[in-house]
Amino acid sequence: MSTQPFTPEHATDLTQALNRLSAAIERFTREGLLPDDKPLPQALAYRWQSGSGLFVQGRLVPVDSPQLISFSDLRNIDRQAERLYQNTKQFVQGHPSNNVLMTGARGTGKSSLVRACLAAFHPEGLRLIEVEKQSLDDLPRIVNLIRDDAKRYLIFCDDLSFEEGEHGYKGLKTVLDGSVAGPSPNVLVYATSNRRHMVSERMSDNLEQRNDDQGEIHPGDSIEEKISLSDRFGLHLQFYSFSQDEYLHAVEHWLGHFGLDLHSNEEIRAESLQWATQRGTRSGRVAWQFACEYAGRKMTEGKRV
Numbered sequence: 001m002s003t004q005p006f007t008p009e010h011a012t013d014l015t016q017a018l019n020r021l022s023a024a025i026e027r028f029t030r031e032g033l034l035p036d037d038k039p040l041p042q043a044l045a046y047r048w049q050s051g052s053g054l055f056v057q058g059r060l061v062p063v064d065s066p067q068l069i070s071f072s073d074l075r076n077i078d079r080q081a082e083r084l085y086q087n088t089k090q091f092v093q094g095h096p097s098n099n100v101l102m103t104g105a106r107g108t109g110k111s112s113l114v115r116a117c118l119a120a121f122h123p124e125g126l127r128l129i130e131v132e133k134q135s136l137d138d139l140p141r142i143v144n145l146i147r148d149d150a151k152r153y154l155i156f157c158d159d160l161s162f163e164e165g166e167h168g169y170k171g172l173k174t175v176l177d178g179s180v181a182g183p184s185p186n187v188l189v190y191a192t193s194n195r196r197h198m199v200s201e202r203m204s205d206n207l208e209q210r211n212d213d214q215g216e217i218h219p220g221d222s223i224e225e226k227i228s229l230s231d232r233f234g235l236h237l238q239f240y241s242f243s244q245d246e247y248l249h250a251v252e253h254w255l256g257h258f259g260l261d262l263h264s265n266e267e268i269r270a271e272s273l274q275w276a277t278q279r280g281t282r283s284g285r286v287a288w289q290f291a292c293e294y295a296g297r298k299m300t301e302g303k304r305v
Contacts, residue, residue: 040149044118045128048142050135058138060129060145068119069112073257075250075284077109080237081116087235088117091188092124092152098234099176099189107285108239110192114156117190125151133160139175147184157191176232191233247282248272254291260298268294 040046043062050058071081084100091097102110118128129142139155146153157172176189230236242250251272252262262268275290276282 040146043127044122045130048129048131048135048138050138058135058141060142063130066118066128067115069115070119071113071116073253074109074112074116075253075287076242076246077113077239077284080109080239081113083235083237084113084117085120088121088126088154092121092126094185097188099232100191100235100237101230101233102190102192102237102239103194104239105241105281105283106194107281107283108241109284110237110239111158112284114154114158114190114192117154126154127151128154128156130156130158133157136172139172143175143184143187146187149186151186153187155187155189157189160191160193173229173232189233242282242284242287244273244282247276247287250284250287251290254288255295258291258295260291260295 040060041062043064045063045066046060047063048058049061071085074081080102084102087097087100102113104110114128118126129146131139131142136157142155155175160172172189172191175187248262248269251268255262255268260268262272271294272287272290275293276286279286
């Protein structure tokens with residue numbers, strides 16, 4: 001079987017074809033646009049589902065029944081709730097507002113506050129997009145998909161923390177304020193973390209400090225990078241573990257939700273404290289879990305609740 005010799009003209013044609021393919025791939029990767037992109041399904045909340053390959057793009061998946069909670073159901077975080085409510089109100093009304101970082105003790109209401117914002121403001125056009133840590137590099141694409149939408153979107157990144165060598169936070173930095181295109185006016189990022197700076201800090205970081213010729217101490221590059229991530233959030237809200245009285249107040253509220261009264265019942269009080277001791281923390285989450293366990297147990301026993 002005869003074959004045609006590979007000529008310079010063939011090389012030129014092949015190079016041009018590869019360049020066109022490379023440009024198309026780059027556009028898919030950068031913008032995530034497909035010729036048959038469909039309108040965003042109507043929902044109050046979405047989860048971002050990352051793509052499974054080069055030509056299988058990520059998409060926003062509607063959450064059929066998002067878990068909502070009222071601000072009035074949250075206990076011992078009145079100051080944080082007030083500030084987040086006000087910031088969200090400014091956002092949905094088109095006024096200047098800030099990206100928010102909520103840090104501190106686990107189970108104290110950080111994620112619940114975000115769900116409370118959706119419950120309070122979805123009639124005014126607020127929507128929520130939950131993005132997991134491993135998908136943070138997709139954030140620029142997500143923002144591009146919703147940039148021209150009339151609704152307002154909270155991008156919710158829950159329980160963020162980054163270990164040494166993880167670089168997903170770079171996509172988060174870009175969306176917060178590092179893009180040439182600038183932040184989208186209909187998008188805010190609400191993130192929660194148990195760490196103040198979200199990136200793990202080591203004792204060795206402190207050894208990277210240096211002195212200038214005036215003797216002034218400057219932090220090392222590792223510290224600067226870690227602090228710069230949290231600094232890109234305009235509003236910081238700190239959460240703390242509950243005192244015993246605050247915890248019992250939360251238990252009383254949630255037991256009341258099931259028709260039980262803690263106020264004069266020493267048995268329930270003692271059980272609720274023991275429940276918190278076994279878990280090593282006092283928080284709104286632990287109070288809710290105890291209330292569910294206690295009320296459910298009494299219902300199973302056939303006792304009046």
